Amino acid sequence: MLPISKIYKQIEVLTVQLIESSLCEAQNFPSLKSSSGNIEEISVSHNDYSIFLKNIPYSEMFRQLVETKTYNMKMIDGALISLSYRFKQKCLISSRLSFFPSPDLEAFQNEPDLYFDDELYSDIMDKRIVTVPIRFDYDANEKTQKPITHPISHLTLGQYKNCRIPVSAALTPYQFLMFILMNFYSNAYVKLNSKFTKFKNCFNSTIFDEERELLHMNTPIYRS
């Protein structure tokens, strides 16, 4: 099993590299905390807003996250990336990895010309784009997990309440961040991917057999 210290290290190293690559325009320091019951946790904020923010419109939630600085990285297009992991007795019990794109680009409206000529922005300035919030959640709690309707590791698109696309295992920070860069900042990724440290470790598979018969996602399997 991957220890939490390695996860923390990945986040730290990749945050610096994302800043250096100029894709990340603001960031917060992750913290590693331990509490009673042998629980260890990585997150950026003292407060967990995930339940409080459940029933409010996306734009309002986004504003709240920006104001309270509840994110690991804020990308050049305003999108927020958050990574949190919780371990109990050295085992991963839950994680939440999210990518929340900005609902509106105020500065872009003020000075659009600034952004048209910069290739870093070419992915995100396309007029046809509809931004989609993306979340990878992992919950090893035996009470909530349920084959097919609540996969242990799942992908939620667009904040749809019952969208839980099964995923074969929990994602490491490296796997998640590269997935986001490759697909949503692809111009930058092509240019910069050699600069990122590669972390080739992974979490154990947790998918239920009956889920394998559905359309699902596999986390990376490394050959060496």
Place this chain on the structure above:
Amino acid sequence: MVKIITGTTNKPMASEQLKSYFHVHNELTGYLYIGYPIIGTVNGAYPIDALWVSPEKGLVIFNLIEGKDIADDYNDAQDDGANKVEAKLKGYKQLMQKRRLCVKIFVVTFAPAVTRIPDFDEDYPLCNESTLSTVIDKFSWDESEYYESLVSVIQAISTIRKGKKRRSIINPESRGAKLRALEDSIANLDNRQSRAVIETVEGVQRIRGLAGSGKTIVLALKAAYLHAQHPEWKIAVTFNTRSLKGQFRQLINTFYIEQTNEEPDWDNLQIIHAWGAPGGGERNGMYYTFCALNNIEYSDYMSARKKYGVSDPFGEICNKALSEAASIKQTYDAILIDEAQDFSPSFLLLCYEMLCHPKRLVYAYDELQNLRSQSLPSPEVIFGTSSDGTPRVNFNTTEEEKPQQDIILEKCYRNSRPALVTAHALGFGIYRDPPDGKESGLVQMFEHNSLWNDIGYEIAKGNLEDGKCVSLKRTNQSSPEFLEKHSKIDDLIVFKDFDNQNAQDTWVAEQIKYDLEHEELRPDDIIVINPNPLTTKKLVAPIRAKLYQYGIDSHTAGVDTAPDVFFANGNESVAFTGIYRAKGNEAAMVYVINAQSCYNSSFDMATIRNQLFTAITRSKAWIRVVGIGENMRGLIAEYQKVKDHNFTLDFKYPTKAQRDLMNIVNRDMSEAEKNRVSKSKGNLASLIEELENGQIYLEDLGRDQVARLRTLLQAKEE
């Protein structure tokens, strides 16, 4: 002589009479305010018709009566007014002695239209023009040592503090301590600013001032003041930068509540963006409203850009809307435009056309946002001529007792004198070495030399005339001394060069660390500016990564960050920005990095020098200009000359012909234009070479072409 400040009033006749009384009686002193102040009470707004403060008499409230009817309860109104003013003044400790207010308050009911004044109670004076003197003679005040405090209380208009930060200071010598003292000194409005707020013109009014002269706050308070006096008026406040909206709303709201104890009526007082979009409410805008009211096709940014290109799509669509409107619906009673330098004249005209008579348009702008030229043409040009050929708007020379139409806020509170002069000297290239074969190194110059006076310079030596030598300096009046006295000159401004990128980045990161750890600055007191917008994202990244490793948070201004969110209280993060996003922002400590890019260039000299000017003028207290290599050393040498000239501008004013040449050579060019010029230059060089060594002959080029070329060259020589 009483100084008269004319606000807006519902009692114009009586006000005029009162003003002329004070104009005639020039033995009296002090300040007379018409239509000011408004006092917030438990029953809402309580407007005072007129108020006179004088060292001999104390404070005199005038209740004005327009017609011939004197209400029976005029004495109640006098009691009311006096009580309300007293209650307000008692809030100021500097006017109190223990529990006693040291200012004498008198009330007079002034009814100039009433010819026969009935007998009245001694306690409740009622008079017309002929009896006013007898009443005033009886007033006296023997504690005139409180006069200065009284004046500043009345002038301060508002107790609004502009986003003052809480600082916990331990070391009284630290930068943080100096900064706190600075912030305290600029908390109140000065005399000119408060006049600009109150004075209301029945027509067009223009407010000019450098960045940091308080234009936005004056405009916001003015809007609130007009709304408080005339809640039924339709008033619009408009601007270019969307994020200003929040700032305006907050300023107006706070001030309005302070003055009236009520919330503004946002239906009548609209804070709307210049452009606007469909969708109603928050998305509304001036141009959008104009189109909707007059049934004209609306264009959004994208379609306007497609149609008219990037240079000025908004100006073009405003022109188009104006030309298509058959008869324009006049909707507003007053419109206030901030950042007018960001608009083309056609937008100002569009606003003007939307106003009912008497066209109360107030526009504020920074003459110097762009060093090249006056940023807006004269009002005669902007607003055009009426059918008889006379200009629709022109600013008459101001008579003393009339509200000023053309206001200059000459005090710059943002930049210290040395920093501002340095920014101007480098921006204009005053001490730049002349390029080969040239007489002067100037990069750009104002078309009208009088502009130098308008922006707060005085002639120290010589003549401010075309072709003459002149030495210009800033005075205490235009650049308050306290802005530079807090630190030594070599700490106010530092220029420094490095051998390579990494050395520069390391130095900046370490300085920031020191500022935060030892100098009691807060992260949001610091901004780092990279002047070249194209390299910003790449070049700020390594410094930010270093800071992150020091455990210091930082961010760059991106597409969704609004400046006010950016510098929100409690934002524990150092801001990094390119030059465009830096516009309108300020910070105590400013680092300009990679400044070598602003020294020299074969194209766009004016553009890069403007970048440097903008970057330096973001600083409220300290400025660090750093860069790499030979060009940076050139820039340092240029700064050294500014310093050697004791922060004056010493130069020979270029002639008209020299200015024209400067403007062509240094004009802004797009990438495409630059490519075209380089290509043509190359072609021409090879053509000349081929002609010279006989590879081709002039005859090959065709007689017609050669003749045309000859005409062009001759025309230029003449």
